[in-house]
Amino acid sequence: MRAPMELWDYRPDVYNRGQALDLVGYHVQATDGKIGSVDEATYEVGESFLIVDTGPWIFGKKVLLPAQVITKIDPQERDIFVARTKAEIKDAPEFDEGAHKEPEYRTRLGDYYRRFPG
Structure with a gap:
């Protein structure tokens, strides 16, 4: 099982912190299949995540994805690939704009995403 903080870090083979990369809009x-586009991305060690605007897929809701679920970033195509199905992402704890940086919310979300391999 991964250490708790690793879930909130980019995989070393996916994103090199030495490179400047703005993932917003990817x-x-x-x-x-496609779930939406990046609305916000963070790059802090141990606190990295994406906020994805799902558009019509789940009626304009946003979802928060820990950086560790990202398996590939394609800067040429502006695509990000994640190791979760649409259903797994849709069933995650609901995104909370006011609490998404709070430890309790991040713990609950982390516990959910750790249940899946990958």
Whole structure:
């Protein structure tokens, strides 16, 4: 099992902190199709995540994805691939604009995403 903080860090083979990369606007692809586009991205060690605007897929809601679920970033195509299905992402704890940086919310979200391999 991964250490708790690793979930909130980019995989070393996916994103090199030495490179400048703005992921806002990139399309996000679940293992079974597109889920939306990046609305916000953070790059802090141990606190990195994406906020994805799902548009019509789940009626304009946003979802928060820990950086560790990202498996590939394609800067040429502006695509981000994540190791979760649409259903797994849709069933995650609801995004809370006011609490998404609070430890309790991040713990609850982390506990959810740790249940899946990958």
